[in-house]
Amino acid sequence: MRRVVVTGLGIISSIGWKKEVFWRALVSGQSGISPAKAFDTQDFKVHNTAEVKDFDPSGYLNYEFSKQYGKAAQFALCASEFAINDSLLDIKNINLSRIGVVLGTTMGEAQVFQQLVEKKIHSDFEPRDRTLIMQYPLENIPQAIAKFFHLEGPNAIFPTACSSGNYAISYGYDCIKDKRADFMLCGGVDVISVIAFTGFARMLSIAPDTCQPFDRNRKGIIVGEGCAILLLEDFDNAIKRNAHIYAEILGYGLSCDAYHMTSPHPQGYGASIAMRKCLKESGLNLEDVSYINAHGTGTQANDKAETIAIKDVFGSLAYKIPVSSIKSMLGHTMGAASAIEAAACCLSIDKQIIPPTINYQTKDPDCDLDYVPNQARHINVKNIISNAFAFGGNNACVGFGKV
Amino acid sequence: MDKRIVITGAGIISSLGKNKEDFLRNFLSGHLAIKSKIEDFDAVGILGQGGIRTLDRSSLLSLSASKIAIEDANLNIGQLDSSDIGVSLGTMGSIFSGFDFYRVKLLESPRYVNPMQFSNTVVNASAGQIAIRFGLNGFNATISTGACAGMDAIIYASQMIKKSKANIVLAGGVEEYCDEINSVFKLVKGEDISEGAAILILEDLDFALGRKANILAEIIDTCQENRLSRENLEPEQFSIKEKLGNLYSATGAFKTLIASLLIKNNTRNSISLNCSSCLGNYSSITLSKFNAE
Numbered sequence: 001m002r003r004v005v006v007t008g009l010g011i012i013s014s015i016g017w018k019k020e021v022f023w024r025a026l027v028s029g030q031s032g033i034s035p036a037k038a039f040d041t042q043d044f045k046v047h048n049t050a051e052v053k054d055f056d057p058s059g060y061l062n063y064e065f066s067k068q069y070g071k072a073a074q075f076a077l078c079a080s081e082f083a084i085n086d087s088l089l090d091i092k093n094i095n096l097s098r099i100g101v102v103l104g105t106t107m108g109e110a111q112v113f114q115q116l117v118e119k120k121i122h123s124d125f126e127p128r129d130r131t132l133i134m135q136y137p138l139e140n141i142p143q144a145i146a147k148f149f150h151l152e153g154p155n156a157i158f159p160t161a162c163s164s165g166n167y168a169i170s171y172g173y174d175c176i177k178d179k180r181a182d183f184m185l186c187g188g189v190d191v192i193s194v195i196a197f198t199g200f201a202r203m204l205s206i207a208p209d210t211c212q213p214f215d216r217n218r219k220g221i222i223v224g225e226g227c228a229i230l231l232l233e234d235f236d237n238a239i240k241r242n243a244h245i246y247a248e249i250l251g252y253g254l255s256c257d258a259y260h261m262t263s264p265h266p267q268g269y270g271a272s273i274a275m276r277k278c279l280k281e282s283g284l285n286l287e288d289v290s291y292i293n294a295h296g297t298g299t300q301a302n303d304k305a306e307t308i309a310i311k312d313v314f315g316s317l318a319y320k321i322p323v324s325s326i327k328s329m330l331g332h333t334m335g336a337a338s339a340i341e342a343a344a345c346c347l348s349i350d351k352q353i354i355p356p357t358i359n360y361q362t363k364d365p366d367c368d369l370d371y372v373p374n375q376a377r378h379i380n381v382k383n384i385i386s387n388a389f390a391f392g393g394n395n396a397c398v399g400f401g402k403v
Numbered sequence: 404m405d406k407r408i409v410i411t412g413a414g415i416i417s418s419l420g421k422n423k424e425d426f427l428r429n430f431l432s433g434h435l436a437i438k439s440k441i442e443d444f445d446a447v448g449i450l451g452q453g454g455i456r457t458l459d460r461s462s463l464l465s466l467s468a469s470k471i472a473i474e475d476a477n478l479n480i481g482q483l484d485s486s487d488i489g490v491s492l493g494t495m496g497s498i499f500s501g502f503d504f505y506r507v508k509l510l511e512s513p514r515y516v517n518p519m520q521f522s523n524t525v526v527n528a529s530a531g532q533i534a535i536r537f538g539l540n541g542f543n544a545t546i547s548t549g550a551c552a553g554m555d556a557i558i559y560a561s562q563m564i565k566k567s568k569a570n571i572v573l574a575g576g577v578e579e580y581c582d583e584i585n586s587v588f589k590l591v592k593g594e595d596i597s598e599g600a601a602i603l604i605l606e607d608l609d610f611a612l613g614r615k616a617n618i619l620a621e622i623i624d625t626c627q628e629n630r631l632s633r634e635n636l637e638p639e640q641f642s643i644k645e646k647l648g649n650l651y652s653a654t655g656a657f658k659t660l661i662a663s664l665l666i667k668n669n670t671r672n673s674i675s676l677n678c679s680s681c682l683g684n685y686s687s688i689t690l691s692k693f694n695a696e
Contacts, residue, residue: 043513100629106525117505120583125590133587138495138526138547143682146629155629155684156555157547159496159526167544171559174566180627195505198513199521254542254568255486256534261522273486273540391522392531394543 004176005403007243008087008231009343010079010187013330014050014224017078019086023347027376029358031329033210033222038192046206050224050331051192065148070109070135071191073144075227080145080185083229087243089183091149098182100153101142102171103189104164105335106391108138108157110193145185153181162295162332163388164188165228165339166396170252172232173398182237187229188339196334197223203262205299211332213296213325213357214303214371216364221297224331228339230346235403246346250284250383250399253277257393264302264389268309271295274395275313275385282399284383286317291354291379293341293386294371296325297332304366306387311369322379324372328358338388338396345384345400352381408561409693410663411616412476412604414468414575416444417657418597419647423475427664435646439595440580454536459497459523460598462532465577468600469533472573476604476616480537489541489569490533491560492577493552493652496526496545499581529577541569547652549680551627552576553601554655554688558625560605570610575602576656588649597648601656603663620663623673624689631683640687641676654678655686662690 011017014032015025025032035041036049052075057063062077069077080101084091091099107113112135119129134140138157146155154175158167165188172186190196200206200223207220238245255277257270264271279286295306303325311318326344333340348354353376360373384400413423418441419434420426446455446463449470455463473480480488500523507516522528527545534543542563548555553576560574580598588596611618641658643650650657655678662674673691678684 097628108526113501114505116587117502118509120502120586121506121509125586127590130591133591137549137682139549139552139680139682139684143629143684146683147631150631152629152631152683154627155548159545159547160530160543161525161527174562178562194508195501195524198508198516199504199518199524201513202516202518203521254489254544256490256531256540256543258485258534258538258540260535261528261531270540390527391525392527392543393534394527394531 002177003235004173004232004249005235005238006230006246006346007233007238008083009346010082010086010229011340011343012052012075012079013226013340014052015329017052017055026326026329026344026355027353029356029374031358033331039194044201046201046208048209048222049192050222052225062148069144070112072109072189073141076103076141076189077144077148079227079229083185083231087231096150097152099151100155100175100181101145101151101185102156102168103142103187104158104160104168105138105188106161106164106190107193107196108141109136110195111191112136114194141189160394161390161392162334162337163390163394163396164335165337165342166388166398169230169342169398170396173249173252176232176234182234184232185229186232187227188336189227190225190334190336192223192225207298210359211298211328212359213298213328214364214367215360216362218298218300218303220299222331224333226333226336226340228336228343230342245403247349247400248403250401251278251281253281253397255395259393262391264305266305268305268312270393270395271306271309271389272312274397275309278385278397278399284399286314288383289321289385290382291384292321292323293345293384294323294325295387295389296327298327307367307369318369322354322370322372322377324355324357326355341386342398345386348384349381349400349402353378354381406565407608408564408622409606409608409611410603410619411606411611412472413619413660413663414472414475414602415660416441416464416468417599423664430646430661439585439597439648441598457519458532459500459528460579461494461497461577462529464579464600465492465529466532466536468602469573472602472604473537478604485538486540487570488539489563489572490530490539491544491556491572491574492530493546493556493656494529494577495547495652497523497528497579498584500524502583533573548684549682550651550654551678551680551684551686552652554678554686557603557656557659557688558627558686561622561625564605564607570607572605573602574605576653578651578653594649597650599650599653601653601660603660618693620666620690621693622688623691626687628685629683630685637677639677641674659688666690666692
């Protein structure tokens with residue numbers, strides 16, 4: 001039976017768009033949240049976002065090629081190039097039909113979609129709109145990566161909202177395990193959009209200032225953007241080519257709350273199912289888990305339900321396992337969230353440091369676990385469960401382990 | 404030994420017929436689905452009044468097809484472990500919902516945007532609504548691989564059953580008609596988009612035999628590739644476009660559903676189907692008559 005390991009990381013986020021910068025910012029508790037620059041927020045009561053600053057792909061191989069695509073594909077192309085470079089994989093000497101791409105997203109090319117709506121309001125589409133239209137389909141994003149690197153392995157996109165990054169990683173894991181591919185570029189991407197901002201604002205889910213997961217005074221999410229790509233490969237192959245292994249993917253668990261489109265099950269029913277399935281497939285006992293990377297959005301409902309679910313699964317051990325949410329720094333990057341969190345888990349195992357939950361000030365009686373408040377922590381990181389929950393009640397948890 | 408995957412139920416919403424028998428008869432007799440939009444689609448008649456007022460058209464179509472498929476498979480979900488029942492759907496999502504949501508924001512104000520409509524703008528709205536409606540706690544996947552999406556959703560479902568991630572999966576595809584997406588299709592592809600939903604019930608053979616399910620067909624082979632070069636492309640097997648129009652994401656699900664009905668009524672013993680997207684995705688499924696041996 002094949003083992004699946006992560007040997008390359010590419011990250012684009014509001015706290016840095018290179019792995020080293022990202023990690024330094026993450027462990028030093030740096031926030032990527034600031035007033036929105038991508039659009040005017042004067043019609044709204046909330047104004048902060050977590051946007052990728054100073055993104056400049058010029059100087060990278062994909063730069064000229066990426067200009068024909070929307071911003072989400074540009075993020076994904078750049079992060080893929082970073083991941084391949086990071087893995088030191090010489091793709092020119094590999095059978096390219098054995099390298100696949102699978103991504104997750106919530107809104108895809110949302111900025112392209114907005115432009116299409118703006119055009120259609122005033123007139124019908126014209127032949128000159130064809131280029132813009134062709135940027136929109138979701139499948140364009142993983143296909144852009146395939147086309148640039150000439151990859152003919154499995155290619156798909158899972159738009160399963162905010163758990164989609166973990167869905168993509170689980171699919172990539174299965175592709176390698178089942179020998180459908182030898183290498184998989186997996187991850188998630190989303191770009192900031194007026195549509196997402198408007199939707200969350202109308203649901204009164206956006207915090208007025210910052211994101212405070214698990215804090216008693218938490219007021220909601222901050223809409224973010226970003227991308228993370230993980231290069232997955234067969235363990236034996238990684239050893240053979242002397243690759244640096246960040247972590248092993250041990251397994252995953254998927255479930256659905258079947259409760260409400262936008263609210264989590266108040267008792268974390270589906271989240272518990274996903275965590276249990278993940279632990280089982282990962283071959284982990286409860287006491288084997290060193291750290292839980294929480295979904296931790298900063299909404300009252302999510303953080304309470306997630307805490308209940310963790311306690312339901314881990315019992316009294318829940319109080320001994322550190323749990324943190326990096327959304328406190330990155331905001332909620334939607335389809336990219338669990339992919340960026342997966343990259344953070346890999347780096348946590350690699351560096352033996354777990355990132356903090358920043359902006360944590362006041363303990364909530366409903367959220368009474370160890371949330372790694374405000375300071376990163378050096379611990380013995382052996383195994384991690386990374387949670388992702390989403391619209392539609394979609395839950396996806398992935399288990400990572402130290403090799 | 405590998406698990407065997409069988410199809411035990413089918414639900415279809417199409418302008419070619421309101422139930423699978425009418426649909427197949429019309430399909431075989433050469434009727435054409437000349438309307439892109441299913442004019443006589445009656446969601447209330449199928450689903451009842453409750454809980455459907457705020458749902459988008461994609462969700463209504465896929466919920467209706469799911470209900471018919473569950474009844475066709477004689478599935479009593481209340482007596483099964485709901486965490487072992489998954490959903491796998493190929494779709495572009497409700498494009499109209501996204502257009503309408505943003506149009507209101509632009510032309511009026513964010514204050515006039517209906518927050519209930521926001522969840523309809525995410526591509527996985529239909530899959531989520533299926534789980535909520537029928538109480539399905541297993542995995543809930545949405546796949547968007549263009550014209551391959553419906554077939555890819557069925558292949559994903561069969562892979563998940565083989566890996567014991569579910570015993571039963573509601574798998575298929577849905578596409579909704581709206582003027583906005585139709586104008587895009589006319590410009591890019593020179594044709595109208597057709598709407599419809601096709602949902603199949605996929606099961607592990609042993610599980611199906613255990614509950615004495617009526618087996619329509621067995622999935623004996625699947626294949627997924629990315630054919631960037633576009634050379635040596637195999638011709639489309641089992642084309643349905645002439646009769647049903649361009650169902651885009653739902654195409655592969657409709658093909659699989661029709662093929663399983665043809666096998667069940669002894670018209671064919673086995674059928675190979677394929678789909679390819681203009682970007683490179685290529686998927687195929689081979690179905691055969693179920694043989695207990």
